Amino acid sequence: MIKIVIKGASGKMGSRISALAERDPVFRIVPTIEEADVMIDFSHPDATVPNLQTVKAAKKAAVVGTTGHSPKQREEIEKMGRQIPLVFSPNTSVGVNLFWKLLEQSAHLLGAEFQVKVREAHHIHKKDAPSGTALQIAKILAAVRQTTPDKIPIESIREGEVVGDHTVIFETAGDILELTHRAKSRDTFALGALRATQWITGKPNGLYSMADVLGMNNPAARPRGFLAESP
Numbered sequence: 001m002i003k004i005v006i007k008g009a010s011g012k013m014g015s016r017i018s019a020l021a022e023r024d025p026v027f028r029i030v031p032t033i034e035e036a037d038v039m040i041d042f043s044h045p046d047a048t049v050p051n052l053q054t055v056k057a058a059k060k061a062a063v064v065g066t067t068g069h070s071p072k073q074r075e076e077i078e079k080m081g082r083q084i085p086l087v088f089s090p091n092t093s094v095g096v097n098l099f100w101k102l103l104e105q106s107a108h109l110l111g112a113e114f115q116v117k118v119r120e121a122h123h124i125h126k127k128d129a130p131s132g133t134a135l136q137i138a139k140i141l142a143a144v145r146q147t148t149p150d151k152i153p154i155e156s157i158r159e160g161e162v163v164g165d166h167t168v169i170f171e172t173a174g175d176i177l178e179l180t181h182r183a184k185s186r187d188t189f190a191l192g193a194l195r196a197t198q199w200i201t202g203k204p205n206g207l208y209s210m211a212d213v214l215g216m217n218n219p220a221a222r223p224r225g226f227l228a229e230s231p
Contacts, residue, residue, distance in 0.1 A: 001025070001026065001027070001028050001037075001038050002026055002027050002028070002034055002038060002197060002198065003027075003028050003030045003035060003036045004021060004022075004028070004029055004030070004031075004037065004038050004039070004040055004197060005030055005031065005032060005033050005035070005036040005039050005040070006029065006039075006040045006042070006069035007031070007039060007040065007041045007042065007043040007047065007051050008041065008042040008043030008047075008066070011013075011042060011043070011187055011193075012125075012186060013042040013065065013189060013190065013193075014040075014042045014043070015187075016185075016186045016187055016190040017042065017190045017193055017194065019190075020187065020190050020194060021194060022189060024194070025217040026110055026198065027194065027197070031047060031180065032036065033054045033055055033058050033060060034058050035052075035058060036058075036060060037061065037201055038060065038061045038062065038197045038200060038201060039051060039052075039054075039055050039060060039062045039063070040062075040063045040065070040179070040193055040194075041062060041063070041183055042063045042065050042066055042193070042199060043066055044066065045066060045067070045068040045069045045070070045073055045128075046073075047066075048066050048069065048073065048077060049073055049076045049077060049080075049174065049196045052064070052076075052077065052080045052084065052086070053080075055080075055084055055169065056080065056083050056084050057105045059084075060084065061063075061084060061085035061086070061201060061203065062080075062084060062085070062086050062087070062200075063086075063087045063092070063196045063197050063200060063202045064077065064086065064087070064088045064089075064091060065091070065092045065130030065189065067090050067128055067131065067133075068127060068128035068132065071212040074108055078207055080179070080207075081205075081206055081207020081208070082205060082206070082207070083205060084087060084205055085203040085204060085205055085206060085208070086184055086200075086206070086207055086208065087196040087199070087200050087208045087209065087210065087212070087213060088207060088208070089196070089209050089210040090131075090132030090133055090135065090136045090194060091132065091133040091136065091189065091192075091210070092189050092190075092192035092193040092195075092210055093133050093181075093183060093188040093189050094134060094188070094191075094192050094195070094210075094214060095181055095183075095188060096166070096181050096183075096188075097211060097214055097216070098136065098214075099166070099179070099181040099218060100136065100140055100211075101211075102179060103137060103140055103141065103168055103179060104140050104143075104144060106168075106177070106179060107140070107141050107145065108144055108146040109140075110170050110177070112145060113172055114170040114171060114172050114177075115170070115171045115172070116141055116145075116152065116153075116168065116169065116170050116171075117152070117153040117154070117155070117169050117171075117202050118134050118137050118138060118141075118152060118153065118154045118155070118166070118168055118169075118170075119154075119155045119157070119165075119166075119167045119168075119169065120133065120134040120154065120155070120156055120157065120164075120166045120167075121148050121156075121157035121158075121159065121162045121164075122157070122158055122162050122163075122164055123158070123159075123160060123161045123162050123163065123186070124158050124159060124160065124161075126158060126196075129156040129158065130156045131156070131164070131166075133164065133166055134154050134156070134166060135149065135154075137152075137154075137166065137168060138150075138154060141168070161183065162165050163183040163185060163186060164182075164183040165180065165181070165182045165183070166180065166181050166182075167179065167180040168180075171220055187214075192210065192213075195213060196213045198208060200213075201214075201215045228231075
């Protein structure tokens, strides 16, 4: 059994993680980091670093899915990855992480002749814009195109109760290719976070991503016929 403490448990994401963990005999929710094996953080950007400092002092592991961190906060979080076992991802959905890989492959194959832009939509309560997922998309595309993420146009929409939609549009004068991931419920992120929690348990200190959790960075761990490495 894996003992977990959830930071941000009363929020939209934290409450779904709590509900799903309570139904799963693999997990037991506890009140404090000291009692836990793993801390799951879906709280507030300003709370993540202090939470990780407590994790470090208690010699535990962590999964961080909170977004909206400043560059300085991201730097501090990444430093923590040398001192504790840490999964840090702007999106814990398994589908989104495969989506990112498909985008990388597509950007390589389509080449620079295609114009590219990103469109993301979320509920009106989401505080950060662009979303962490959209920023990661821009980072992936920029790396392929050998430019900087700020050169990738992002349109952010905040309306209704949209859980999270992300579309990347590749366009030339002759055609348009759109790749979209649409989250139907927050359970996709919650289940991914719990999958990451199982995976990080017992791992050595290090900064890990959902790609590590899913075996995308380990060719030997991939199913036969999985996506080839990008050139």
